Amino acid sequence: MTALRNHERDYDALAERLARRGQRADTVVQAVGRFAVAVPSWALGTGGTRFGRFPGPGEPRTLAEKLADVAVVHRLTGAAPRVSLHIPWDEPDDVPALRALAAELGLGFDAVNSNTFQDQPGQPLSYKLGSFSHPDAAVRRQALEHHRHVIEVGQVLGADAITVWLADGSNYPGQMSLRQSFDRVLDCLRDVYAALPAGWRLFTEHKPYEPAFYATVVQDWGSSLLLAQALGERAQCLVDLGHHLPNTNIELVVARLLGAGKLGGFHFNDSKYGDDDLTAGSIKPYGLFLIFHELVLAERERLAGFRPAYMIDQSHNIKDPIEDLLQTVDQLQLAYAKAQLVDHAALTEYQESGDVLLAERALKDAFETDARPLVAEARRRAGAALDPVLAFRASGYRARVAAQRSGGGYVPPQSL
Ligand code: LRH
Ligand code: MN
Numbered sequence: 016m017t018a019l020r021n022h023e024r025d026y027d028a029l030a031e032r033l034a035r036r037g038q039r040a041d042t043v044v045q046a047v048g049r050f051a052v053a054v055p056s057w058a059l060g061t062g063g064t065r066f067g068r069f070p071g072p073g074e075p076r077t078l079a080e081k082l083a084d085v086a087v088v089h090r091l092t093g094a095a096p097r098v099s100l101h102i103p104w105d106e107p108d109d110v111p112a113l114r115a116l117a118a119e120l121g122l123g124f125d126a127v128n129s130n131t132f133q134d135q136p137g138q139p140l141s142y143k144l145g146s147f148s149h150p151d152a153a154v155r156r157q158a159l160e161h162h163r164h165v166i167e168v169g170q171v172l173g174a175d176a177i178t179v180w181l182a183d184g185s186n187y188p189g190q191m192s193l194r195q196s197f198d199r200v201l202d203c204l205r206d207v208y209a210a211l212p213a214g215w216r217l218f219t220e221h222k223p224y225e226p227a228f229y230a231t232v233v234q235d236w237g238s239s240l241l242l243a244q245a246l247g248e249r250a251q252c253l254v255d256l257g258h259h260l261p262n263t264n265i266e267l268v269v270a271r272l273l274g275a276g277k278l279g280g281f282h283f284n285d286s287k288y289g290d291d292d293l294t295a296g297s298i299k300p301y302g303l304f305l306i307f308h309e310l311v312l313a314e315r316e317r318l319a320g321f322r323p324a325y326m327i328d329q330s331h332n333i334k335d336p337i338e339d340l341l342q343t344v345d346q347l348q349l350a351y352a353k354a355q356l357v358d359h360a361a362l363t364e365y366q367e368s369g370d371v372l373l374a375e376r377a378l379k380d381a382f383e384t385d386a387r388p389l390v391a392e393a394r395r396r397a398g399a400a401l402d403p404v405l406a407f408r409a410s411g412y413r414a415r416v417a418a419q420r421s422g423g424g425y426v427p428p429q430s431l
Pocket of ligand 2 (some may be wrong): 180220255282328
């Protein structure tokens with residue numbers, strides 16, 4: 016029995032079951048077909064930790080090769096049409112040429128990311144003690160110049176947002192003024208905000224710790240929200256799922272930011288302990304579902320200003336980076352499909368009538384529905400793969416690029 020025949024039988028069986036629940040499989044398939052997520056330019060090579068990195072075969076050596084790999088992820092999932100670039104990690108030599116190459120590959124660019132958490136060779140002033148929170152105004156100016164440059168590059172690429180994650184913070188009590196550092200960051204972000212081209216957004220990304228291990232200036236969603244509210248309507252908060260202390264109710268954070276009209280976007284990943292940057296849905300799939308439940312509620316309510324930028328931010332330390340991204344996109348499509356399967360009318364009724372158990376079950380019934388045939392069908396209709404990871408393995412792409420990228424020479428982007 017072919018994979019397609021099996022899929023058709025699984026899909027028909029599920030559609031019949033959903034119909035008995037008064038739900039239309041086709042409606043969910045269409046919604047999944049509209050879902051898209053951006054791939055980070057920094058996650059196409061093998062990631063590592065301070066203890067080591069185990070590079071795999073056929074690592075991309077150039078931005079062009081990274082785009083070729085993203086094109087494979089998009090080709091097989093139908094849902095990864097954009098790249099989120101990190102500068103200067105992936106500073107393009109020729110920005111217009113990169114935009115043209117991306118367009119050729121059917122790709123565009125999502126939010127660009129600044130980097131004032133490392134010193135670059137030849138950089139006049141160090142960010143060791145911070146960037147926008149640094150006591151030395153010259154360091155703050157240097158960081159501002161960098162952000163202006165990142166925006167310029169992003170504008171040429173056709174991006175429409177900048178994500179600002181600041182490593183700024185302290186390791187010891189007393190090292191940094193907890194309020195003055197925040198005020199300086201806000202002050203500098205006002206200049207970044209003023210430099211935003213028309214139609215652009217600024218995303219502030221919070222993180223509780225690392226590299227700072229006592230206080231991080233933008234430590235939590237509250238700090239990020241204070242900044243976004245002070246800056247203006249085009250400033251919103253980006254939620255990196257790994258940037259929450261253990262047991263944080265992240266779907267509640269998402270609901271609060273949605274309620275404030277300040278949910279700008281996501282860095283999807285998963286974690287067990289810290290900012291582990293593991294595959295989305297690999298550790299807390301129910302948590303991911305509950306986040307998508309809040310997003311589907313906002314979509315259904317046509318919440319004002321609801322235009323979240325969905326992006327991945329992971330470090331692929333032991334899985335093949337492309338396979339990990341394929342699995343990630345699949346997990347996100349699956350969480351979104353399950354969130355579409357919630358019987359919202361029943362849920363509201365049980366919430367309003369105080370039927371705690373049936374209200375919980377309204378979510379569990381959706382989460383415990385095997386929605387994989389709906390996601391596979393959405394991919395089939397998009398001309399993508401029923402099972403992206405198996406299709407990737409069958410394509411021999413990794414072996415092919417491993418052979419071609421082992422030599423020093425430049426190899427034009429490979430198709431699947
Ligand atoms: C910080 C972070 C941020 C990126 C970096 C690669 O931990 O999540 O979004 O700049 O990872
Ligand atoms: Mn992130």
